[in-house]
Amino acid sequence: MASRAQRMPKSLRIATTLFVILWFVIAAFPFAWTVWGSFKVELDFFSIADWTNGFTGERTKAVYGSAFTGAGYEGAWIQEEFWRSVINTGIVCFFVVTISLTLGTLGGYALSRSSHNYTFWLLMTALIFRAMPPITLVSGYLLPFYEWNLWGILPTTIIVLVAINQPFTLWMLHSFFKNIPSELDESAKVDGCNQFQAFRRVIIPVMWPGVITTGLFSFLLAYNDFAVSVMLLSESNRTMVPAIAAFLGTTQTEGNVMFAVAAVVSATVPLFILVMFFQRQIVGGLTAGAVKG
Amino acid sequence: MRHKTFFWFFLPTGLAMLLFIALPIVSVVTQSIFAPHPAVLVEVESCTPLVGCTTETTIDQDATAALRAEKPLGRFVGLDIYLDRGHLAVQELGEIWAANDSWAGFFSDLSNLPFYRAMAFTLTFTFIVTPLTIVMGLVIALAINSLHRHLKGLLIFFSLLPMIVTPLIGSMILFWMIDSRGIIGTALVGLAGDPDFSLKASTGLMWVALMVYGVWHAAPFAFVVFYAGLQTLPGDQLEAAQIDGASRWQQVKYVIVPHLMPLVTFVALIQLMDNFKVFEPIVGFNAAAHAQSLSYFVFNDMSGETRQLSSASATSVITIIGVAILLSPVLVRTWRDFKGAK
Numbered sequence: 001m002a003s004r005a006q007r008m009p010k011s012l013r014i015a016t017t018l019f020v021i022l023w024f025v026i027a028a029f030p031f032a033w034t035v036w037g038s039f040k041v042e043l044d045f046f047s048i049a050d051w052t053n054g055f056t057g058e059r060t061k062a063v064y065g066s067a068f069t070g071a072g073y074e075g076a077w078i079q080e081e082f083w084r085s086v087i088n089t090g091i092v093c094f095f096v097v098t099i100s101l102t103l104g105t106l107g108g109y110a111l112s113r114s115s116h117n118y119t120f121w122l123l124m125t126a127l128i129f130r131a132m133p134p135i136t137l138v139s140g141y142l143l144p145f146y147e148w149n150l151w152g153i154l155p156t157t158i159i160v161l162v163a164i165n166q167p168f169t170l171w172m173l174h175s176f177f178k179n180i181p182s183e184l185d186e187s188a189k190v191d192g193c194n195q196f197q198a199f200r201r202v203i204i205p206v207m208w209p210g211v212i213t214t215g216l217f218s219f220l221l222a223y224n225d226f227a228v229s230v231m232l233l234s235e236s237n238r239t240m241v242p243a244i245a246a247f248l249g250t251t252q253t254e255g256n257v258m259f260a261v262a263a264v265v266s267a268t269v270p271l272f273i274l275v276m277f278f279q280r281q282i283v284g285g286l287t288a289g290a291v292k293g
Numbered sequence: 294m295r296h297k298t299f300f301w302f303f304l305p306t307g308l309a310m311l312l313f314i315a316l317p318i319v320s321v322v323t324q325s326i327f328a329p330h331p332a333v334l335v336e337v338e339s340c341t342p343l344v345g346c347t348t349e350t351t352i353d354q355d356a357t358a359a360l361r362a363e364k365p366l367g368r369f370v371g372l373d374i375y376l377d378r379g380h381l382a383v384q385e386l387g388e389i390w391a392a393n394d395s396w397a398g399f400f401s402d403l404s405n406l407p408f409y410r411a412m413a414f415t416l417t418f419t420f421i422v423t424p425l426t427i428v429m430g431l432v433i434a435l436a437i438n439s440l441h442r443h444l445k446g447l448l449i450f451f452s453l454l455p456m457i458v459t460p461l462i463g464s465m466i467l468f469w470m471i472d473s474r475g476i477i478g479t480a481l482v483g484l485a486g487d488p489d490f491s492l493k494a495s496t497g498l499m500w501v502a503l504m505v506y507g508v509w510h511a512a513p514f515a516f517v518v519f520y521a522g523l524q525t526l527p528g529d530q531l532e533a534a535q536i537d538g539a540s541r542w543q544q545v546k547y548v549i550v551p552h553l554m555p556l557v558t559f560v561a562l563i564q565l566m567d568n569f570k571v572f573e574p575i576v577g578f579n580a581a582a583h584a585q586s587l588s589y590f591v592f593n594d595m596s597g598e599t600r601q602l603s604s605a606s607a608t609s610v611i612t613i614i615g616v617a618i619l620l621s622p623v624l625v626r627t628w629r630d631f632k633g634a635k
Contacts, residue, residue: 008439016439019436023436027452046475104306110298131569134570135592137321140320164313224459226460227573227592231592248579287518
């Protein structure tokens with residue numbers, strides 16, 4: 001790539017560098033600012049008097065004697081019991097990911113190995129389901145869930161999120177299994193395996209990279225969901241995102257916006273770590289669908 | 294694979310989608326053509342000596358309960374909910390049409406109807422954010438691709454953050470910054486030279502802010518896809534173009550963009566679907582007074598004290614039809630490809 005003809009003229013090089021720096025600031029600064037500000041008091045984070053207070057923490061020093069304070073975190077985690085929501089989110093994410101992947105690998109494998117007409121229709125139906133806003137389904141859930149006393153509890157939300165997740169999981173795993181040569185399981189069948197044994201002994205050992213990538217996206221869907229969990233979970237079973245939304249409603253009036261800021265930072269940290277460790281898989285997963293077209 | 298084997302493999306996922314996506318759609322459609330029973334009212338004449346007789350209207354609890362038990366779906370109203378003032382507002386539409394001679398007047402009156410306002414915002418958001426995302430993603434990909442490889446990894450990491458972050462949380466983070474007391478808000482006040490300047494006060498600025506969030510959130514996705522596409526760029530084509538004397542801009546226009554075209558289609562499709570769902574930023578920006586999307590409309594109907602399920606269902610059905618229309622060109626094309634492949 002670095003041939004002489006490819007080298008950029010100086011003006012373009014400067015423009016590119018400036019643009020990259022600008023994009024870097026746009027992408028990263030909001031996070032850095034919020035993390036920094038979460039250790040301040042509200043009058044520093046939202047400063048009318050002097051915006052530099054946000055950096056130096058003048059008011060925080062005045063109240064707590066140091067430029068940093070964990071008061072927001074203490075308020076969110078202990079006083080408002082944010083840890084309950086954290087545990088709920090953990091439970092929901094764990095089960096959504098495991099169940100989605102179990103159902104999705106079976107279904108995706110079947111779709112990739114069948115060439116009948118209905119395969120196409122099933123994939124198209126899944127595409128339409130994937131495109132529907134999840135909230136449009138919620139009004140269909142509410143009445144039956146009230147009727148059968150299923151509303152408000154975690155298992156209901158888990159199974160609903162699994163179902164909403166399936167179209168995407170199916171598409172992703174379908175295109176992934178397509179890349180595993182079918183000669184592999186065909187030869188296992190010649191050796192006397194039935195289809196399920198071939199799947200278990202030949203396909204499962206080689207499918208993990210695709211499953212991990214799909215699992216990451218299932219996790220993100222469950223973790224980031226707001227529309228479904230806010231409508232289907234009762235107050236005591238709230239996961240993190242609805243809990244943060246509820247903070248806004250209740251704390252803005254009491255002047256405890258910093259609780260919400262601290263909770264927001266707490267909820268972003270796991271995502272940060274996830275990107276750090278799985279950057280390659282995430283990038284790979286985003287492009288896998290694209291390259292297939 | 295034989296039909297029977299396929300059936301057993303597909304059964305669990307198929308069942309999940311049937312029970313929790315297909316059946317709810319049926320139930321949503323049903324709810325949208327039934328309205329809850331009104332309470333049964335009875336007139337009771339109560340006579341007291343000296344005062345005389347008065348008639349009072351009270352709710353007949355028993356009769357209401359009996360009616361609800363007998364027909365739990367409610368009373369059949371057909372398309373009434375779709376056509377009422379809260380939704381397609383056919384009657385009001387006719388009046389507005391008759392009252393206005395010019396298109397401008399027609400559209401300004403139309404924007405007083407809540408449903409059309411939500412529709413207008415959803416469509417504006419979808420069709421402005423999607424192209425901007427693609428352009429932004431392409432520019433970022435070209436810029437980062439020209440960097441030294443040690444820097445690339447780091448920048449990709451930070452570029453992923455706006456996309457990976459929970460939409461509600463991401464919009465709240467931005468909202469706190471553009472709040473009139475936040476860091477960007479204060480800067481804007483300084484720029485505008487008006488101490489009372491606030492994004493929250495203006496509908497137009499709120500729409501802009503929501504769209505800025507939309508691009509911020511989605512550009513990394515477009516960037517990653519285009520960046521991967523750039524890695525497979527055939528070097529000889531680019532060289533040939535250079536030998537022919539193509540300028541850098543011409544190389545981008547005639548070699549790089551055509552190479553990325555299938556990816557642009559892919560990103561556009563995903564973005565159209567996702568932007569049409571726009572919902573969380575409106576909650577995060579607390580912007581419902583200025584901008585409502587179709588999804589927010591549904592949410593709003595359901596989350597009130599009185600859950601207006603019929604109204605929410607009607608909007609849901611209209612939204613699903615909208616999604617189907619957006620998706621139809623893709624479906625038709627895929628069907629042709631499928632037919633052609635056979």
